[in-house]
Amino acid sequence: MEKEKTTIVLFSGDLDKAIAAFIIANGAAAYDHDVTIFFTFWGLNTLRKDEHVDVKKGWLEKAFGWMMPRGAKKLGLSKLNMLGIGPPMIKHVMKKHNALSLPQLIELAREQGVKLVACTMTMDLLGLKEDELVDGLTYAGVSAYLGDATDAKVNLFI
Amino acid sequence: MKIDVLVDAKGLSCPMPLVKAKKAIDAMLVGQLMELHSTDKGALTDFQAWVNKSNNEIVKVDTISGIYTFVIRKG
Numbered sequence: 001m002e003k004e005k006t007t008i009v010l011f012s013g014d015l016d017k018a019i020a021a022f023i024i025a026n027g028a029a030a031y032d033h034d035v036t037i038f039f040t041f042w043g044l045n046t047l048r049k050d051e052h053v054d055v056k057k058g059w060l061e062k063a064f065g066w067m068m069p070r071g072a073k074k075l076g077l078s079k080l081n082m083l084g085i086g087p088p089m090i091k092h093v094m095k096k097h098n099a100l101s102l103p104q105l106i107e108l109a110r111e112q113g114v115k116l117v118a119c120t121m122t123m124d125l126l127g128l129k130e131d132e133l134v135d136g137l138t139y140a141g142v143s144a145y146l147g148d149a150t151d152a153k154v155n156l157f158i
Numbered sequence: 159m160k161i162d163v164l165v166d167a168k169g170l171s172c173p174m175p176l177v178k179a180k181k182a183i184d185a186m187l188v189g190q191l192m193e194l195h196s197t198d199k200g201a202l203t204d205f206q207a208w209v210n211k212s213n214n215e216i217v218k219v220d221t222i223s224g225i226y227t228f229v230i231r232k233g
Binding site: 023026031108 | 170171172174176177179180208211212
């Protein structure tokens with residue numbers, strides 16, 4: 001039997017939305033779906049490495065790099081971010097409720113074989129290089145997304 | 159009823175009970191029974207939905223003082 005498919009576009013770079021995307025992705029993997037998450041625009045920041053990576057960039061690209069969150073641990077909330085005090089608060093509450101953190105959800109998704117695809121066009125726009133993103137990603141564009149999404153009954157844009 | 163695999167997901171939040179159940183059932187043989195414990199308030203609806211979309215079957219459900227117990231047969 002051909003496996004069902006789920007595709008998620010993670011456009012947003014907000015912590016809460018990224019958590020929702022990864023919970024759904026992990027759930028779909030537990031439903032035995034082939035799951036793909038496409039990271040585009042601000043969603044790409046979820047995949048950035050924590051540390052500074054030395055890569056050749058123009059000044060505008062560098063500025064984007066400084067202004068955007070460096071990795072899953074640095075994302076802000078879409079609501080109640082309160083200049084950065086919101087995220088530690090929600091992380092505390094999540095721990096209390098035994099919910100997985102975003103880095104743990106990403107790890108679990110990889111373990112379950114969720115395919116992580118970085119959009120190369122928006123990587124160029126935001127000045128993000130492959131070396132700055134975590135390992136094990138697929139690099140592709142809209143055609144790869146549509147190829148997967150056409151067969152998927154669950155398609156989400158977050 | 160002979161239980162082959164026991165999965166304790168008590169205290170875990172969504173989506174962990176589901177993920178643990180899926181991992182356990184993947185390692186089982188067809189016909190074997192899994193007993194699963196969860197304290198997640200959505201567990202009744204969640205596991206019913208999951209089982210409906212698979213070949214697996216819920217043999218027994220119990221709710222005792224906030225702990226949901228499912229016996230699921232692998233199909």
